[in-house]
Amino acid sequence: MxxxxxxxxxxxxxxxxxxxxxxxxxxxxxxxxxxxxxxxxxxxxxxxxxxxxxxxxxxxxxxxxxxxPVPRMTRNEGVEQDDMYGDQPFMVNLRVRDLDALLAHLDERGVEPLRRDDEGYALFAWILDGDGNRVELYQPRVEAALSAAQA
Structure with missing residues (x-):
């Protein structure tokens, strides 16, 4: 328990x-x-x-x-582009319904994802927020979420 x-x-x-x-x-x-x-x-x-x-x-x-004062992260501050978690002390994961639509919305405003990934059970992207914090965007696949809930 x-x-x-x-x-x-x-x-x-x-x-x-x-x-x-x-x-x-x-x-x-x-x-x-x-x-x-x-x-x-x-x-x-x-x-x-x-x-x-x-x-x-x-x-x-x-x-x-x-x-x-809070240390600010930057896109090129010693973190490889393909390192999904970076080297910061925390990261917020935000669940989204339509990752492609959100990324298009962000692109229109000049925010590019650091990385995108398809893990089968979900789609992911990582961005930097207005303070430079790395944020994970997560779109679960319905089938995978239902299977996990029933397990």
């Missing part, structure tokens, strides 16, 4: 959280709640527990004010 029920949230710290939240809104379409007044911009994703529909599970993605 797992003692962990799921991921409650992912928190990205930025020296300028409003600017970074605006980047995620413009480039990835995330509509944040919260504001600088509350010290965080956040989006809450909610799903029912398949084993107990009365139990609601939520995951929060938040951008919060950093308490000290």
């Amino acid at each position: 797992s003692l962990i029920d799921g991921l409650g949230g992912a928190f990205v710290f930025s020296e300028d959280p409003k600017r970074l939240a605006d980047w995620y809104a413009e480039y990835l379409g995330i509509q944040f709640e919260g504001s600088e007044e509350f010290g965080a911009f956040y989006m809450r994703y909610v799903a029912a527990d398949p084993d107990d529909p009365t139990w609601v599970m939520d995951t929060t993605f938040a951008i919060m004010k950093a308490k000290r």
